[in-house]
Amino acid sequence: MLKLYNTLTRKKERFKPISDKKVGMYACGITAYYSSHVGNMRKYTMDDVIKRVLLHDGYTVEHVENVTDVGHLAGDANTTDDKMRVSAEKQHKTMKEVADYYFGIFSKESGLLNIIPPGKFVFASEHIDEMLALIKRLDEKGYLYRLNTGMYFDTSKFKEYGRLTGSTFKKLNAQLKAGARVERVEGIRNLTDFAVWRFAEGEDMIWDSPWGRGFPGWHIECSTMSMKYLGEHFDIHTAGVDHIAIHSSNEIAQSESATGQKFVNYWVHHEFLIIDGRKMSKSLGNIYTVQHVIDKGYSPLALRLFYISGHYRQVLNFTFDALKSVENTLNGIYAFMERMSDIKNAAVNADSPEFRKRIGAERRAFFKSLDDDVNTPEALSRMHALISEANRRASSGKLNRSEARTVVKAMLELDDVLGLDLAKSTGRKAALERGVQNLIDEREIARVAKDFKKADQIRTMLKEKHHIVLEDTPEGVRWHKE
Numbered sequence: 001m002l003k004l005y006n007t008l009t010r011k012k013e014r015f016k017p018i019s020d021k022k023v024g025m026y027a028c029g030i031t032a033y034y035s036s037h038v039g040n041m042r043k044y045t046m047d048d049v050i051k052r053v054l055l056h057d058g059y060t061v062e063h064v065e066n067v068t069d070v071g072h073l074a075g076d077a078n079t080t081d082d083k084m085r086v087s088a089e090k091q092h093k094t095m096k097e098v099a100d101y102y103f104g105i106f107s108k109e110s111g112l113l114n115i116i117p118p119g120k121f122v123f124a125s126e127h128i129d130e131m132l133a134l135i136k137r138l139d140e141k142g143y144l145y146r147l148n149t150g151m152y153f154d155t156s157k158f159k160e161y162g163r164l165t166g167s168t169f170k171k172l173n174a175q176l177k178a179g180a181r182v183e184r185v186e187g188i189r190n191l192t193d194f195a196v197w198r199f200a201e202g203e204d205m206i207w208d209s210p211w212g213r214g215f216p217g218w219h220i221e222c223s224t225m226s227m228k229y230l231g232e233h234f235d236i237h238t239a240g241v242d243h244i245a246i247h248s249s250n251e252i253a254q255s256e257s258a259t260g261q262k263f264v265n266y267w268v269h270h271e272f273l274i275i276d277g278r279k280m281s282k283s284l285g286n287i288y289t290v291q292h293v294i295d296k297g298y299s300p301l302a303l304r305l306f307y308i309s310g311h312y313r314q315v316l317n318f319t320f321d322a323l324k325s326v327e328n329t330l331n332g333i334y335a336f337m338e339r340m341s342d343i344k345n346a347a348v349n350a351d352s353p354e355f356r357k358r359i360g361a362e363r364r365a366f367f368k369s370l371d372d373d374v375n376t377p378e379a380l381s382r383m384h385a386l387i388s389e390a391n392r393r394a395s396s397g398k399l400n401r402s403e404a405r406t407v408v409k410a411m412l413e414l415d416d417v418l419g420l421d422l423a424k425s426t427g428r429k430a431a432l433e434r435g436v437q438n439l440i441d442e443r444e445i446a447r448v449a450k451d452f453k454k455a456d457q458i459r460t461m462l463k464e465k466h467h468i469v470l471e472d473t474p475e476g477v478r479w480h481k482e
């Protein structure tokens with residue numbers, strides 16, 4: 001029973017996919033002219049968490065994410081240069097070389113953050129024909145007009161323009177007019193209008209079109225590629241909050257004008273990350289990447305847990321002190337997993353149905369929190385409650401191996417969504433232990449049945465084959481490696 005906050009309606013809504021168990025999810029991705037910083041990576045990590053919640057809820061997720069390698073203008077006012085082109089010229093490289101380089105870094109760092117790669121990464125420059133087809137549809141329906149700089153979308157013709165911002169076409173244009181620093185494109189009909197195709201000369205990432213040579217606008221790229229792979233009407237579209245007013249709004253305007261039907265059912269917008277209480281900026285020198293975090297000695301999964309500790313719709317304040325504390329927490333969780341995998345006193349302690357009930361309740365509460373608009377901070381508190389329960393019982397010496405296994409199993413299920421690689425803390429010992437423990441259990445049964453010959457045989461075999469020495473203690477059988 002997943003509920004998601006929908007920017008379109010400004011409320012949490014019960015999630016109902018268009019087709020039964022399959023979810024189409026388009027994530028606005030990187031513009032590949034710089035190394036994504038920790039703020040960008042927060043968005044992709046939380047997209048991953050949302051996807052994992054859907055997967056855990058039994059959906060299959062068709063996750064498509066774009067890589068913008070052309071057309072993302074440096075300013076929103078349509079008057080400035082393509083960010084990719086500026087970067088390529090500075091580096092004396094082609095735009096494709098620049099895009100491939102930064103996409104490579106992005107892929108590597110996404111992997112370190114344990115982000116499940118999207119089913120498809122789609123590059124803008126590989127979908128020019130489809131973009132031209134969409135622009136043609138808009139042109140034929142009369143939504144476009146021609147200026148010296150390109151083909152523009154007339155936002156006054158889309159009745160619902162600005163709906164995502166909770167405003168209207170009229171109000172938005174009045175606001176822009178009142179704003180002090182508006183760069184006005186010559187001849188533009190409305191300040192909210194935007195280019196779907198920009199005229200340009202040259203060779204690198206420039207194409208012929210029925211309107212003239214040039215390159216696509218950034219917004220048309222996302223409309224085109226999302227609809228190509230997910231259909232003209234699909235379930236979830238994610239982006240940063242900074243894109244609500246322009247990028248997402250323009251995508252809706254183009255897509256719905258072209259198709260005449262609703263574009264996206266659920267709009268998910270992620271909040272910003274700030275650094276030491278301040279906005280990230282070059283002048284403050286506080287733009288960190290995942291690599292910076294690693295260079296300072298932190299694990300990328302600590303960064304992942306740090307992201308998850310905040311709700312995706314709330315501003316999250318990144319500090320290295322906070323990261324340090326989260327890393328300690330994460331190491332504590334790993335140690336807990338090892339401890340739970342280490343519980344051996346099989347035949348001694350009676351099972352506690354109440355204990356199992358409490359573990360089950362925390363497990364359910366964890367997933368219930370996630371179903372409530374992916375409330376990860378609340379979910380984490382339930383995980384910590386589960387850990388405390390198990391630790392309490394273990395410390396009193398009552399936890400038996402079967403209960404510990406239940407705890408480990410529950411934690412690994414939570415980790416399906418958290419993605420903190422908790423299995424690694426059980427895997428090392430678990431495989432060996434399973435085999436050894438079975439033998440120890442067998443010996444215990446033999447001993448209780450007073451079959452001392454068999455019990456001794458097992459003890460000898462463990463020692464000779466596995467170099468494992470058994471110790472009978474009042475708490476049960478303990479073992480250690482020779």
Ligand SMILES: [Zn+2]
Pocket residue numbers: 027028029066222247
């Ligand atoms: Zn986009």
